Amino acid sequence: MSDNQLFKPEERIELQRVLSKMNREQLLWLGGYISAAIDFAPAVHASYANPVIEPKVLTHLEEESSGGVSSPQSLTILFGSHSGNSEKIAQIARKEAQRLGLEAKVRNMEDYNPRSLKDEEQLLVIVSTHGEGEPPLAAQELYEKLKSGRGFSAENIRYLVIALGDSTYKHFCKTGHDFFEFLKKLGASPLRDVVELDTDFNTRLSGLIPEVVGQFATVNAAQSAQSSRPAAAKDVEVDIQDGPVEVEIIEKIQLNGRGADKETWHIELVAEHPALKYQPGDAIEVFTENDPSLVAAVLDTVGLDGRELVDIDGARMSLKEALQYHSELTVLTAPVVKKYSTFLQNETFNRLLEDPEQLSAFLAGTDVLDLLQKYPAELKAVDLVSTLRRLAPRAYSIASSPEEVGNEIHITVGAVRYEKEGRRRNGVCSTFLADRVDVGQRLKVKIRSNNQFRLPEDGNTSVIMVGAGTGIAPYRGFLQQRAALGHKGRNWLIFGDRHFTTDFLYQTEWLKYRNSGLLTRLDVAFSRDQEQKIYVQHKMKQNAGELYKWISEGGRFYVCGDMKTMAVDVRNTFLSILQAEGGMSPEQSLEYFNKLRKERRYQEDVY
Ligand SMILES: Cc1cc2nc3c(=O)[nH]c(=O)nc-3n(C[C@H](O)[C@H](O)[C@H](O)COP(=O)(O)OP(=O)(O)OC[C@H]3O[C@@H](n4cnc5c(N)ncnc54)[C@H](O)[C@@H]3O)c2cc1C
Ligand SMILES: Cc1cc2nc3c(=O)[nH]c(=O)nc-3n(C[C@H](O)[C@H](O)[C@H](O)COP(=O)(O)O)c2cc1C
Numbered sequence: 001m002s003d004n005q006l007f008k009p010e011e012r013i014e015l016q017r018v019l020s021k022m023n024r025e026q027l028l029w030l031g032g033y034i035s036a037a038i039d040f041a042p043a044v045h046a047s048y049a050n051p052v053i054e055p056k057v058l059t060h061l062e063e064e065s066s067g068g069v070s071s072p073q074s075l076t077i078l079f080g081s082h083s084g085n086s087e088k089i090a091q092i093a094r095k096e097a098q099r100l101g102l103e104a105k106v107r108n109m110e111d112y113n114p115r116s117l118k119d120e121e122q123l124l125v126i127v128s129t130h131g132e133g134e135p136p137l138a139a140q141e142l143y144e145k146l147k148s149g150r151g152f153s154a155e156n157i158r159y160l161v162i163a164l165g166d167s168t169y170k171h172f173c174k175t176g177h178d179f180f181e182f183l184k185k186l187g188a189s190p191l192r193d194v195v196e197l198d199t200d201f202n203t204r205l206s207g208l209i210p211e212v213v214g215q216f217a218t219v220n221a222a223q224s225a226q227s228s229r230p231a232a233a234k235d236v237e238v239d240i241q242d243g244p245v246e247v248e249i250i251e252k253i254q255l256n257g258r259g260a261d262k263e264t265w266h267i268e269l270v271a272e273h274p275a276l277k278y279q280p281g282d283a284i285e286v287f288t289e290n291d292p293s294l295v296a297a298v299l300d301t302v303g304l305d306g307r308e309l310v311d312i313d314g315a316r317m318s319l320k321e322a323l324q325y326h327s328e329l330t331v332l333t334a335p336v337v338k339k340y341s342t343f344l345q346n347e348t349f350n351r352l353l354e355d356p357e358q359l360s361a362f363l364a365g366t367d368v369l370d371l372l373q374k375y376p377a378e379l380k381a382v383d384l385v386s387t388l389r390r391l392a393p394r395a396y397s398i399a400s401s402p403e404e405v406g407n408e409i410h411i412t413v414g415a416v417r418y419e420k421e422g423r424r425r426n427g428v429c430s431t432f433l434a435d436r437v438d439v440g441q442r443l444k445v446k447i448r449s450n451n452q453f454r455l456p457e458d459g460n461t462s463v464i465m466v467g468a469g470t471g472i473a474p475y476r477g478f479l480q481q482r483a484a485l486g487h488k489g490r491n492w493l494i495f496g497d498r499h500f501t502t503d504f505l506y507q508t509e510w511l512k513y514r515n516s517g518l519l520t521r522l523d524v525a526f527s528r529d530q531e532q533k534i535y536v537q538h539k540m541k542q543n544a545g546e547l548y549k550w551i552s553e554g555g556r557f558y559v560c561g562d563m564k565t566m567a568v569d570v571r572n573t574f575l576s577i578l579q580a581e582g583g584m585s586p587e588q589s590l591e592y593f594n595k596l597r598k599e600r601r602y603q604e605d606v607y
Contacts, residue, residue, distance in 0.1 A: 075102045075216050076120050080109035080127035080139025080175070083283075083448050086164050088242070089197075089205065090126050096209050097124075100217040110138035114145045117154045122216045123188070125179050128164035131563065131606075133171025135178075137452055137597065143175065146182035155187035160212060162195045167333035167389065170360050172196065191215045198335070200390035203313055244287050244393070244444035247271040247409065252439055255412070260502035263415040264470060265434055266399070269443065270408045276445075280401045280477035281453035281605070284409055285393035287444035288429035290330070291436070294369065295323045301372045308381035319381040327388040329368045330428040334359060336368075339387045343377040365420050394429035395448055397560065397605060399473035403484035409445070412473040412505065453558070453605040459487030462520075462555035464547065466536050466570055468496040471561020472505050474605060478558075479509075483518050491518060492550065496525035496536040496566075521546075536566065537573040548581035556601045563606035574602070 075097050079090035090106045097104035102122075109127070130136045135143040146152065161183075163176020173196045180194045195212060197204065251268035269284075278284075299306045299320065306320030323329065328336075337359070341349055352358050368388065379387075400410035415434040416427025426435075437443060455463065455478055465475040472495055479491060493510060497503035504524065513519040523539040540547055551557060559570050571593075578589035596602040
């Protein structure tokens with residue numbers, strides 16, 4: 001079919017007019033865009049069999065393109081990751097880029113020199129957000145450098161940012177947005193707005209990656225790649241290979257003593273599966289399901305009986321099944337309430353959405369049932385499931401070492417239960433584990449590796465481990481590992497919880513390790529056993545001289561548990577110890593602290 005047959009004369013003239021006005025960047029962008037569009041619209045494919053770009057335009061492209069028509073365009077895929085998701089997506093994007101004829105390389109932000117920016121042509125940034133809206137540690141240095149902007153140029157770069165995040169956090173995908181702005185300020189040209197990925201990103205990748213990477217494919221590269229493409233982009237198989245694996249529960253013990261006001265479970269899982277290989281410091285993700293009584297209350301509130309059919313990832317199922325196994329009911333996020341508002345047309349509700357402070361106050365401790373009850377809307381089954389977020393697995397730090405327990409995985413789970421507005425609420429995963437599964441039953445899990453929380457390779461290095469509540473979990477794995485491998489380095493555990501009599505988690509094991517000499521020091525802080533609250537940071541302060549000595553002799557410092565208060569207090573106390581014991585100014589202590597973080601001598605696993 002010729003272009004004469006495909007386009008009316010006035011359309012051809014209009015196309016030529018538009019194309020002839022475009023500069024090289026615009027044409028390159030359009031080439032990638034069309035390439036992706038072809039894959040998503042098979043009927044349009046034929047209409048591009050004869051390219052509409054006139055020879056005159058192609059000549060203009062050849063002249064300006066430094067590599068000539070046949071040389072592949074380069075694409076640097078730069079990832080910044082803490083728990084590996086961004087890195088996995090970077091590898092998937094690399095495969096897709098190569099399929100499209102791009103010369104793609106994957107680079108870790110941790111080792112990336114921003115001076116290389118001047119040599120980049122195309123950049124795909126894939127980065128997650130951690131802490132409370134902070135870059136992952138591995139991305140921090142690059143983040144600071146690009147933020148300052150001094151001495152770097154990104155003027156020749158076309159770029160795109162994929163931001164990973166979790167919409168339950170206030171600063172959703174913030175780091176990705178920040179990188180987007182930094183690069184823009186440095187003169188780079190964005191190909192589109194930031195692509196935000198929530199915890200259900202796996203379900204979006206097979207469509208998204210070809211679309212995003214396709215935007216980088218140049219007109220020439222796209223043309224040459226088209227003939228050799230093994231499949232249309234929409235058929236691309238995303239090789240994630242990290243689905244969950246089934247494990248059996250072989251032990252489940254309540255760790256708190258009688259009369260405790262907390263509920264912490266020790267759970268042992270077992271399975272022989274290569275995907276379940278782990279190291280101390282890693283976590284597992286547990287795939288969970290909603291409480292049937294909450295599902296029933298939701299159905300009752302929306303006036304649906306649960307037998308309505310809906311589609312989830314191409315699978316047809318009843319609404320009840322979708323709500324129980326696939327929809328997030330216990331936590332509410334900003335994107336969900338924004339989608340929900342389209343069914344409401346309620347001015348008060350819309351005003352709430354526009355005020356970030358009011359919105360985050362509304363979201364805290366509010367669940368889907370609250371939303372449906374407070375702001376009733378007429379919803380069909382399909383409206384409800386498409387509004388709700390996909391149920392995400394929850395992470396639990398592994399509390400064992402494979403050197404000690406073989407193919408078992410132990411975890412320490414604090415049950416989340418609270419009351420609000422006269423209704424008892426239960427955390428979906430922690431109470432699924434506490435209430436609805438037992439020994440002999442099976443769970444679906446996945447290892448979430450964490451290279452940012454590792455024992456030193458040198459077994460002679462001293463370690464100081466600070467943890468509160470379930471933050472004790474990884475240290476059980478650390479000590480099992482050091483005992484099993486006969487490591488001689490000193491071990492100091494600083495543990496905190498509420499009461500000595502009920503909440504001294506794994507007490508007998510620590511005492512055994514102290515008696516054997518494996519645990520060189522054990523300090524405990526039970527906050528509610530006396531009028532004055534005592535926390536782990538107070539124990540650090542009481543032993544400031546010794547702590548500074550361990551650190552200045554090359555020791556490593558670990559913090560695990562609550563992110564919002566404990567980790568902040570521990571960090572501030574650590575800085576004050578550097579100042580008091582090391583004679584450092586506040587600036588010097590911060591500089592020293594950052595150096596320790598970079599050298600992996602101050603590591604955090606906080607949540
Ligand atoms: C890397 C990592 C490691 C982790 N390790 C562990 C671990 O070893 N052990 C462990 O127990 N947990 C651990 N967690 C936390 C765990 O993943 C879950 O977040 C936790 O179990 C709660 O999940 P849930 O599904 O039970 O609760 P959800 O259904 O997710 O509900 C939690 C939500 O309830 C609300 N909420 C809770 N308490 C209150 C309250 N008092 N008032 C109002 N609202 C409230 C909050 O909005 C909160 O977001 C870890 C998390 C990460 C990221
Ligand atoms: C402790 C912790 C803090 C987080 N903080 C945020 C946050 O502030 N904003 C956000 O959007 N996502 C946040 N996330 C979610 C991560 O960005 C998300 O899990 C992402 O997929 C991780 O990608 P990575 O494995 O490449 O690091 C946080 C996750 C954890 C474990």
